[in-house]
Amino acid sequence: MTSGDQNDIYVRLHALLPAGWFANTSPLLTGVLVAAAHTLAWCHELYRYAQKQTRISTATDGWLDMTAYDFFGDTLQRPLEMPDDAFSKRIRSELLRERGTRQAIISVLNELTGNTPTVFEPQRPEDTGSYGGPALGYRMAGGYGSLLTPYQAFVVARRGKISGLPYITGYGSNSSGYSTPSYGQYVSLDKLRGELSDAQIYAAVAAVKVEGTTVWVRLH
Structure with a gap:
């Protein structure tokens, strides 16, 4: 017996009855109390369920x-x-979630796809490299920078791996038998588990990037 279940409420209702009004054994009274306890237990369960939905x-x-x-x-x-x-x-x-930073874009794409994206900012020396810089220079690190692309970044997002559908073989296969792949079924891409749409990836980047900046995203 747990708090709020049918037995608990039955005991509570029975304890409220005036002493001496009813016989110790009364099937009619028991039936009435059990019916009331059943309904009240359902109400209590609904209340507990609704309470959980508030957080x-x-x-x-x-x-x-x-x-x-x-x-x-x-x-x-x-x-x-x-x-x-x-x-x-x-x-x-x-x-x-962290927002408005370079790391915010990396983190959100890493969570979505399971892969770390490549982020390139043309005005960031750590991305472009620099002539005469320590361990940075021509053909050593980064890409070509440009002062003509202010407040812009280029992101390469790598999609995560998706799982296929079990027991369905490729087109033209004729395997058959118990626990062997079947054929003759057409499967749409939306049935592949874990598949992310382009819109979801673009929206994730747009949600964490700094306002007033432009982030170009390439899906790989």
Whole structure:
């Protein structure tokens, strides 16, 4: 018996009855109290469930998706089959995410794709190298810099690996038998787990970059 379940509420209701009004054994009274306890236990369970949805750390199911939409709109959506705990952690991480820095772009793309992106700023000596600089120079590090591209950066985002669909072979294959790949099925790309859309990657960069700057993104 736990607090708020049917047995607990039945005991509580029975304890409220005036002493001596009813016999010790009364099937009719027991039936009435059990019916009331069943309904009140359901109400208590609903209350506990609703209470959990008021905090991001305990929200579940579609309420967690609604929380993400309230804060981020369509820019943060639950990946296919992601459990509540992992999605809740992602929402809280996004709320406190570093923004407005070079590292912010690197971090968000690393989390999305599992790969560290390449970031190049034409006006940043650490990216372009410099003649006469320590360990930097022609053909030694970086790329060509330019003062004609202020407040701009070029990012190469590398997509993460995606898993295929089990027991479905490639086009033209004729394998058959128990636990062997099948054929004859058409599969769309949206069924591949872990696949990120171009829009999701662009939106992630746009959400953390400094306002007034231009970040060119190439997907690799």
